[in-house]
Amino acid sequence: xxxxxxxxxxxxxxxxxxxxxxxxxxxLLASSRRLMHLALGDLGAADQQADVVVLHxxxxxxxxxxxxxxxxxxxxxxxxxxxxxxxxxxxxxxLAKKELPLVKTIGAVDAFLxxxxxxxxxxxxxxxxxxxxxxxxxNGVAHIGVHDTAQLEDLLxxxxxxxxxxxxxxxxxxxxxxxxxxxxxxxxxEEKRRADWIRIEALKIRAQKTYVARFGASDTEERRKAIAxxxxxxxxxxxxxxxxxxxxxxxxGWVGGDLDTSFAEMEEEPQVVxxxxxxxxxxxxxxxDGYLLGYFDHLYEDIPMGPAATFTYADGxxxxxxxxxLASDTFVDRRRAEEEEALRAxxxxx
Numbered sequence: 001x002x003x004x005x006x007x008x009x010x011x012x013x014x015x016x017x018x019x020x021x022x023x024x025x026x027x028l029l030a031s032s033r034r035l036m037h038l039a040l041g042d043l044g045a046a047d048q049q050a051d052v053v054v055l056h057x058x059x060x061x062x063x064x065x066x067x068x069x070x071x072x073x074x075x076x077x078x079x080x081x082x083x084x085x086x087x088x089x090x091x092x093x094x095l096a097k098k099e100l101p102l103v104k105t106i107g108a109v110d111a112f113l114x115x116x117x118x119x120x121x122x123x124x125x126x127x128x129x130x131x132x133x134x135x136x137x138x139n140g141v142a143h144i145g146v147h148d149t150a151q152l153e154d155l156l157x158x159x160x161x162x163x164x165x166x167x168x169x170x171x172x173x174x175x176x177x178x179x180x181x182x183x184x185x186x187x188x189x190e191e192k193r194r195a196d197w198i199r200i201e202a203l204k205i206r207a208q209k210t211y212v213a214r215f216g217a218s219d220t221e222e223r224r225k226a227i228a229x230x231x232x233x234x235x236x237x238x239x240x241x242x243x244x245x246x247x248x249x250x251x252x253g254w255v256g257g258d259l260d261t262s263f264a265e266m267e268e269e270p271q272v273v274x275x276x277x278x279x280x281x282x283x284x285x286x287x288x289d290g291y292l293l294g295y296f297d298h299l300y301e302d303i304p305m306g307p308a309a310t311f312t313y314a315d316g317x318x319x320x321x322x323x324x325x326l327a328s329d330t331f332v333d334r335r336r337a338e339e340e341e342a343l344r345a346x347x348x349x350x
Contacts, residue, residue: 024074025170028067033177035060036163039156040181050152051141058108058138061159065111068118068166076114079104109135115166121275122300124165127290130158157192160185196292200247207248207286214284227251230283240274242303246281247296253281255299261308272311274303 039056042049069076075089084096085103106114112131116124134155167174178185214230215223234241236256246253257277261270278289279299293300305311 025067025071028063028070029170029172029177032060032063032067032163033179035063036159036177037179037181040184043184053152054137054155055141057156057159058134058141061134061162062108062111062138064163064166065108065115066105068115068169069111071170072118077105077111079106107135108138112162119165119169122294123168124162125291125294126158126161126165129290130154131162134159134162153188153192153195157188160188196295200288200292200295203286203288204248207246207281207284211249211284227283233282234280235282236278236280238277240305242274242305244279244299246279246284246286247299248286249281249284251281251283253279253283253286255279255293255303259305260302262302262304270308272305272308274305276300276303 035056039053039060042053042056066077073089075086078085078089080086082104085105087093087096088103109128109131112126112135113128116126116128133151137151137155163177164174166172167177175182215226231243231252234254234256236254238256239259241254241256243252244255245251255274255276255278257275260273260275262273263270276293276299278287279293279296280287288296288299
């Protein structure tokens with residue numbers, strides 16, 4: 001028998017359970033649409049049961065959030081502490097000692113927090129405090145059959161904003177998602193905006209009364225000095241603050257919030273920005289927080305604070321740790337491009 005040379009060893013891999021195929025954006029979004037239609041359909045029923053609306057809407061919103069995360073990668077929807085779940089998400093279900101239906105996923109709140117770190121605040125338009133209303137109401141119905149019926153309107157309007165933001169991020173057809181409920185969708189948001197403006201106007205009237213009570217109505221030099229003295233005292237919380245015109249008394253109040261690093265173009269240095277979270281006027285005590293700031297562009301927009309490399313806090317500490325971590329990839333890419341350009345020039349000269 002002629003001698004033969006053995007070929008390369010071929011390892012037969014076991015069939016894998018690929019989570020990308022079993023848990024995916026399309027199925028989650030379809031589930032979200034189906035459950036949202038059930039929730040909105042129950043609103044028009046004569047024997048409407050608010051707990052059914054809350055339960056269906058809450059799960060629909062959670063599935064929409066997870067659809068967005070799953071579109072990036074399935075690992076974003078599983079519990080990172082559970083190895084079998086991570087193996088399924090990585091497409092190696094053959095190594096997991098747990099079937100796919102038993103994987104552990106993150107809850108609705110964690111899903112929202114992850115999405116809120118991915119989407120800009122001007123696209124999501126919902127705060128974590130607002131979202132707690134949805135999570136708490138859904139959990140209350142699911143676990144003990146109890147919820148606050150007064151929060152149903154806020155739950156639906158907030159949920160609609162979340163879903164709309166995700167549909168835009170995923171470039172999905174909103175008209176197809178909402179279908180026959182599009183007019184109801186519009187009406188719920190319209191009523192919410194109306195209620196918000198009523199609340200804002202009531203707060204403004206109260207602040208204007210406080211303004212007159214503190215400083216009087218006559219324009220005098222003494223009054224102007226007292227107002228100027230009050231303006232400069234910031235009482236807002238957060239990592240940083242900046243002055244902005246007060247919508248109630250037209251003097252200068254303060255927006256406060258958290259610092260973040262913004263990367264505009266590759267050739268530009270990263271900048272520190274103040275991500276505004278709340279507003280408080282030290283003159284008339286007019287206060288707004290969360291999503292209500294969105295009704296005033298000059299209060300809601302992020303505020304440039306200066307180059308990240310040279311930014312310092314009020315106590316003298318630097319912003320270096322934050323911006324270096326976030327900017328490292330940008331600088332590495334830029335440095336690599338410069339080195340490649342220099343090498344190319346050397347080759348051309350040679």
